[in-house]
Amino acid sequence: MAGDAHEGPRAAVGLHGDASLRLLAKLKFKGALRLQVRRAKRPAGMLFFGLGLLLMGAWIFSLFKGAAGGMREAAEPPDERTALFVAQVAIAGIVLLSILGALQFRGLFLPREEIERLFSAPLTRAQLVAYRLTTAQSRSLFGAALFGVVCAQRAGNGLYGFCGAALAMLTVPVLGQAAAILFGDAENRLARLAKRLPLRLFSIVGGVALGLLAVWLVFGPEESPFAPPELESLRDSAFLQALLLPAWPWARAMVARDFATFAPSFAFGLAFLWLARRATCALKVDFRELSLETSADVARRLNRMRKGGVANQAEAARAPFGWTPPWLFGRGPFGAIARNELAAILRKARGTLFLLVVAGALLAFFSHMLSRKLASSAAAQAGVDALQEARLAASGGVALLLVVGTAYLCSSLRFDFRSRLHQMDQLKAWPVGGATVFLAVIAPETLLVWLIVALGVLAPAAFAGSIAGWHVAAVLFQPLLGLAWVAIDNAVFLRAPVRYTPGEDSAFLHMGRALVLMLLRLFFMGGSLFVALLPGAILLYGLQAADFAPTVAWTAALSVAWFVLALCCAGIVWLGGRAFDAFDVARDRG
Amino acid sequence: MNASQAPALEVLAFGKTYETHRAVHDLSFVVQPGEILGLVGPNGAGKTSTLRSIAGVLPVAEGRILVDGWDVALHEQQAKSRLAWIPDDPQPFDTLTVWEHMEFSAALYRVREWRARADALLSDFELTEKRDALGGELSRGMRQKLAFACAWLHEPRLLLMDEPLSGLDPRGIRSAKQSIQRRAEAGSAVVLSSHQLDLIEELAHRILILDRGAKVFDGTLEEARARVAPGSSLEDIFFAITKDPKG
Numbered sequence A: 001m002a003g004d005a006h007e008g009p010r011a012a013v014g015l016h017g018d019a020s021l022r023l024l025a026k027l028k029f030k031g032a033l034r035l036q037v038r039r040a041k042r043p044a045g046m047l048f049f050g051l052g053l054l055l056m057g058a059w060i061f062s063l064f065k066g067a068a069g070g071m072r073e074a075a076e077p078p079d080e081r082t083a084l085f086v087a088q089v090a091i092a093g094i095v096l097l098s099i100l101g102a103l104q105f106r107g108l109f110l111p112r113e114e115i116e117r118l119f120s121a122p123l124t125r126a127q128l129v130a131y132r133l134t135t136a137q138s139r140s141l142f143g144a145a146l147f148g149v150v151c152a153q154r155a156g157n158g159l160y161g162f163c164g165a166a167l168a169m170l171t172v173p174v175l176g177q178a179a180a181i182l183f184g185d186a187e188n189r190l191a192r193l194a195k196r197l198p199l200r201l202f203s204i205v206g207g208v209a210l211g212l213l214a215v216w217l218v219f220g221p222e223e224s225p226f227a228p229p230e231l232e233s234l235r236d237s238a239f240l241q242a243l244l245l246p247a248w249p250w251a252r253a254m255v256a257r258d259f260a261t262f263a264p265s266f267a268f269g270l271a272f273l274w275l276a277r278r279a280t281c282a283l284k285v286d287f288r289e290l291s292l293e294t295s296a297d298v299a300r301r302l303n304r305m306r307k308g309g310v311a312n313q314a315e316a317a318r319a320p321f322g323w324t325p326p327w328l329f330g331r332g333p334f335g336a337i338a339r340n341e342l343a344a345i346l347r348k349a350r351g352t353l354f355l356l357v358v359a360g361a362l363l364a365f366f367s368h369m370l371s372r373k374l375a376s377s378a379a380a381q382a383g384v385d386a387l388q389e390a391r392l393a394a395s396g397g398v399a400l401l402l403v404v405g406t407a408y409l410c411s412s413l414r415f416d417f418r419s420r421l422h423q424m425d426q427l428k429a430w431p432v433g434g435a436t437v438f439l440a441v442i443a444p445e446t447l448l449v450w451l452i453v454a455l456g457v458l459a460p461a462a463f464a465g466s467i468a469g470w471h472v473a474a475v476l477f478q479p480l481l482g483l484a485w486v487a488i489d490n491a492v493f494l495r496a497p498v499r500y501t502p503g504e505d506s507a508f509l510h511m512g513r514a515l516v517l518m519l520l521r522l523f524f525m526g527g528s529l530f531v532a533l534l535p536g537a538i539l540l541y542g543l544q545a546a547d548f549a550p551t552v553a554w555t556a557a558l559s560v561a562w563f564v565l566a567l568c569c570a571g572i573v574w575l576g577g578r579a580f581d582a583f584d585v586a587r588d589r590g
Numbered sequence B: 001m002n003a004s005q006a007p008a009l010e011v012l013a014f015g016k017t018y019e020t021h022r023a024v025h026d027l028s029f030v031v032q033p034g035e036i037l038g039l040v041g042p043n044g045a046g047k048t049s050t051l052r053s054i055a056g057v058l059p060v061a062e063g064r065i066l067v068d069g070w071d072v073a074l075h076e077q078q079a080k081s082r083l084a085w086i087p088d089d090p091q092p093f094d095t096l097t098v099w100e101h102m103e104f105s106a107a108l109y110r111v112r113e114w115r116a117r118a119d120a121l122l123s124d125f126e127l128t129e130k131r132d133a134l135g136g137e138l139s140r141g142m143r144q145k146l147a148f149a150c151a152w153l154h155e156p157r158l159l160l161m162d163e164p165l166s167g168l169d170p171r172g173i174r175s176a177k178q179s180i181q182r183r184a185e186a187g188s189a190v191v192l193s194s195h196q197l198d199l200i201e202e203l204a205h206r207i208l209i210l211d212r213g214a215k216v217f218d219g220t221l222e223e224a225r226a227r228v229a230p231g232s233s234l235e236d237i238f239f240a241i242t243k244d245p246k247g
Helices: A019-040 A043-073 A080-102 A112-119 A125-154 A158-190 A192-196 A199-219 A231-235 A238-243 A245-255 A259-282 A288-306 A333-382 A386-413 A421-429 A434-464 A469-495 A507-545 A550-582 B047-054 B076-080 B098-108 B115-124 B140-153 B170-185 B197-203 B221-227 B234-241
Strands: B009-018 B021-031 B036-040 B062-067 B083-086 B158-162 B189-193 B206-211 B214-219
Touching (some): A019 A043, A019 A125, A019 A507, A019 B098, A043 A125, A080 A125, A080 A158, A080 A199, A080 A231, A080 A245, A112 A288, A125 A158, A158 A245, A158 A259, A238 A245, A245 A259, A333 A434, A386 A434, A386 A469, A434 A469, A434 A550, A469 A550, B009 B047, B021 B047, B021 B189, B036 B047, B036 B170, B036 B197, B047 B062, B047 B083, B047 B158, B083 B140, B098 B115, B098 B140, B158 B170, B170 B189, B170 B197, B189 B197, B197 B234, B206 B234, B214 B234, B221 B234
Parallel strands (some): B036 B206
Antiparallel strands (some): B009 B062, B206 B214
């Protein structure tokens, strides 16, 4: 008779869930290690793994060194009330972010290889929650230790600071999971109404608002109507004290200077963690449908994330702005391929594109503010006049915007070969040369980045009525810089088409490889700029030595640099075409 | 109720609604031990929703489902310990070896003395050589075979399979068919959902046809032939019974 092989009913849920789930966690951990070792056995894998390990080790060492220094300096005690307040704010902020994140992960998140298997297995939901909490807390261990080390630097007692902070960090996943299940329950109860609530948007807007608040408090302009309040006045606010009261025990453990203060707070935190785990496991909520939706949603998002930047993660919309994408690059094969990419940008980026423009404007503003500050201190040191200071500030702001803006926008958009890796079979079959396909794929993104940066450069200058030569030069140089960067980035990517998403295993190996590939890109970019700027610099030096007017000398030098950079771009595109031709579709690890 | 004489599966007035879409309504059927039920229907007929609800992956909000006499909603664990669910695209754990999948399945369903049985199953499904291969290294067909082996390990009283043969090579298809038949002969009830009508025709003792969430036929192939036309194939029956959405 079938079914005689299995044992009787299972025991009630323990603190760490069912034995089979503990076995699963153990096997998965062992498997991840085995995979890491297997990959690291290859020469390239070993090199990348070593580099990744070195990077991580150096970072952790710097943290520990800082922590040790902090502990030594702790003989000079900081203001206890302020330290307590800052710790409370930090804990409350992390918990709030975690709860906002729970809006996106309603129910219980289980990866796709687990969900159908575990939901159909004879396990209680409490056991599944316990397993998930253990997994989440295990993943948090490393982060908790790092956060503990960072806090130990500033704490009155390094050990207490470490323990208090680590305990707080291990409690956060439990609160986040409880919130996710309760949000899911609310959604189940509110049914249609909840479906209409844009919870993910709330989550994103909430996160952005918190981020902006933090930026304002730290970097807000002083001596202006928008000046942020002093830390002391925030600390003494009765309203904030009441609001932050729930974070008090953990904060108190973090900033404690003696055992008598630390012990009760830490004990309370431990008891709370135990109770919170039990309570979360005991929640009587049927989260299965929401969990299935969440898991499918996360799988979709991860899949999109593997295709490129943030903009690529959006779903495509059918009718962008009610019109079809224009044929900006002609009606030939090149134009058709480029239009395809343009359509992807317009149909997918939507809100992201708008956010990028806003981010670009903010970047322009901050680069202007920062360059003003820097120029002011530089001018004070050099003793230059106010006009020179203003010029220095403006040119510094433009240069900053040009470099940071281009890098930021290119890494955010990523409508390039990353998003086409799964379609390389088709791309390779197109009756067009490799370089043409290569350029056509990256041209729309380059154009878009140019438009946004040009807007960021020219709009503030036009508003101030002071468009100068360097503004025009920046706008003329940006498309070449952008094209060179995107082309190098994609050429390297086509030679080493590997993608990594958060949560994947072999993190050290990926970290090392990412470092090598980034250095390679920077090397090519630096080489291109050097080759392009050298003739211009020589010409400038010669013309200045021959007493030509500065305007003439600069115009001639920049023109030569522009043409040489354009030639470099052509060369990089050709190399990119070669990389495309050499791309082996059988190698695709997408 | 713990009735070993109870049907292996009893579905009573089951319904499933997604927001405003009614995927399945008023569905009732019974599967006896040793019986293979072929579940067929056009896309969107509600086959997978039904199977996932029986498996306990989706909650049962309407009607009742009893597995070996245990109500899936009220005695979830008892019911689940008696069934095995193989989805249409089984996902193994990337970092676990084939053998570790068996080890985990044995722990999950509390199978005693599982090693010899696991060895035999791996041999049956031609996975012995892949014993130490990682889940992420398996082809589509191998994944399917591994899912079969894991599902067979605890000798379930009820087997639920959604498109079980997709991705298998001819040899794999033959061994899977034989294995399903052997499981039925050993007393397991099997519910087999597939668009491969020849497979259903070959294996199923009884056929349940769903269309737009409703049962439109439940009976043997002979009964279906008697209703449509003598000597007709399951394909003919399928087209005769289900409606063309275009009218």
